[in-house]
Amino acid sequence: MATLGIDFGTSNSAVATLVNGKIKRIQVEPDNDTLPTSVFFDFDDQIVQFGSVANQNLLNGSDGRYMRALKSVLGTGLMAERRMIIGKKFDFYDIISEFLSALKSRAEQSEGVVFDHAISGRPVYFHSDDAARNAKAEQDLRECYRRAGFKSVEFMFEPEAAALAAHASSRGDGGLGLIVDIGGGTSDYCLFETGKNSKINIVASHGVRLGGTNFDKVLNLEYFMPLLGRGAQIKKMMSEGVVTAPNSIFHDLATWEKIPFCYTPELKNTVRDLQRQAFEPELFKRLGRLIADRAGHELAFMAERAKITANQTEHGAAKIDLDLIDDGLYVGINQADLARIMSDLCQVIDRSVQDTLDNAGCKPEQVSEVIYVGGSSQMHMVQAVLRGIFPHAKFRLSGVFTAVVDGLALAIDNS
Template identity: 50%
Template sequence: MQWLAIDFGTSNSAAALPYPGGVYRIPLEPGADTLPTAVFFPTDRGAMRIGRSAAEALITGEDGRYMRALKSVLGLPLLHESRLIAGRRRTLADVITAYLAELRSRAEAATGLTLRRALSGRPVHFHTADPGKDALAESDLRTCYLAAGFDEVRFLAEPEAAALASHRAGPGLGLIVDIGGGTSDFSLFRSSGGQPEILASHGIRLGGTDFDSSVSLTHAMPHLGLGGQLRREMGPGLLPVPRAPYVDLATWAKIPFLYTPETRRMAAGMQRLAEDPQAMGRLRAVIERELGHALAFAVERAKIEANGSAARGRLVLDEIGLAAEISAPGLEAALSGHRDELRLAATETVALAGADPAQVTEIILVGGSSLMGMVRAEMQALFPKASLRSAEAFTAVVDGLAIAAGEKTVA
């Protein structure tokens, strides 16, 4: 029976099959090699939508619950908490299962095959420096695959899969730098017999959604009252605005759970006591009008623009009167702490192999967030003798998984 290669990502997913001499990427949506890892449950209990259709439902203002960054809750108690979603109590494990089941169904429809065995990518570590959570996260994902109709599932580390698809034979060492939506993974390899020989792999729980969160907290949330002060209910003096609701609002996976009566009451009370009621009114509007994802998309767009050739991003959400700019230096400042984390993780990968940075002759950038300028700059600074090459940012992992799926050792 055929193995289906699946790259289940934080932001995007993909599926592929091996064939003699190549890889077939399955079009899970018309004209697309990837499928956004997002779902939308209509309030009227209509059929769940996934991918671009889910985003379109959100953008057009349909009533329902939009969810993204589902992978980030694997290994956490939040995965199994029952929530009322579009009139039904569901867990996030149920949502991931439904997404994987729909992905399998689309792959079968596109290929005419019965697909019951999955070779899935996984980050080197779902959780940084926590083997217990890491093992639980893989177990959680395996359970979701099996519940989605697969009879068997195996896993391969994502940067090792990317090495299969992206390496070039030659002297020296190569380093895969795979910066995805939720994790950053590294594999050091050398070519041996025309194949990459993995010398060491390492990873941390840091990715594009964390970049978005940092940019949001630094550049968007101050316009919603973060950093301000509240008058005391009784007596003189001021209190700092609590940070916790802003952190949740800046976290993709937590946004859907903010729209509760308790949170609405909290936002109203904070506006009443705020020294800057106009800014706090924006927070209240986001909560009451359920605009958290619209704000997150606005931050993501501004981040991408500031990282691009214009070196300036427009942070705009008309519904709450938010209009600001993010400069390239401002983006760099927001992400500076993450630069340090990436540096340490890449350095640790090379050290795990007992190698020297001077031996690295090629850096291969993979994953959508590897397109951030700070990633390229940091890797070039760490490995000055290495050339930098961008692989297929969004499909290198699934291509490598399909190559592995075609090998006898896997199948």
């Protein structure tokens, strides 16, 4: 029975297997070891597209329904909600299993074998503070694998898989290593010992539901949404006085997995009322236009790009054009601004790393190497947090987007 290692990520996914004891990543998209975890229901052709093709369809303005951050829905009440799309009823189990099934069949085509068994990564906590939801999220993902046609699935903590891969690529010095995997949806840690033989010993794994999509959301809320009415004052409808525009609209529109549900007639009516009652009606006119154009995902992509650009801009401010909101509109964001608005998120990362050490009864000075995995570990402010905790450790980036899937492939040996 052939086994496929699957890193089903919030933002990106990858698959790999083990051939003659060696990792073989399978390119499920041309010339790429990973693909965006995105789905596009194409209304014209009545088909479902995945990965980069799904993203292209969204950005080209094709008529359809786009979805991203599907992993964040696992364990929530949204999973079982059924919606009519391209003439069929889909719930989130179906949508995620469509994506997993595409990975399965592309891998099978590439390798010429049937992958009946999956070894899948999972975050240590899908939901940090809710044990029942966390357990339900794994059950949900198991059900998605079943519907995708896998006969069985085994789960492994993503940072433990990354530890296997990091150790295989570079043997440590016998001290404690710490994987810091900050992805799109969660931050995951694994403290491990490298023994005398080739094996590693897992000392502690921990995590928190916080990732790059949270950074995107904060940037979107702080920089973009005020231009669409967030925080604006509105005259009350039935009485004297003023209130602040309801924040929930802006939160939903800045949350990847909630954006597809923002384009309702009710919300359009609410925005029309807000425009009528606002002191600055042009803000809500823009909001109404954005919703009518179903451009929430595009704005979220702009927030993600702005985050990455500002993170890479060492001096001065990155100029972010916001023609999508209004002609000629732009904002400037620099790294210091970014660190300021994200300081609460960085504190959560700080706390969760300290908790990982506490759970293991370890002191920071016992950690000789910190290994960064996951796209968001490239954020300077995240690395500043880690340098603060481990002033004497060595730091390295290791297969930022592929360490987890590599480790899952290595784990096939024992599965």
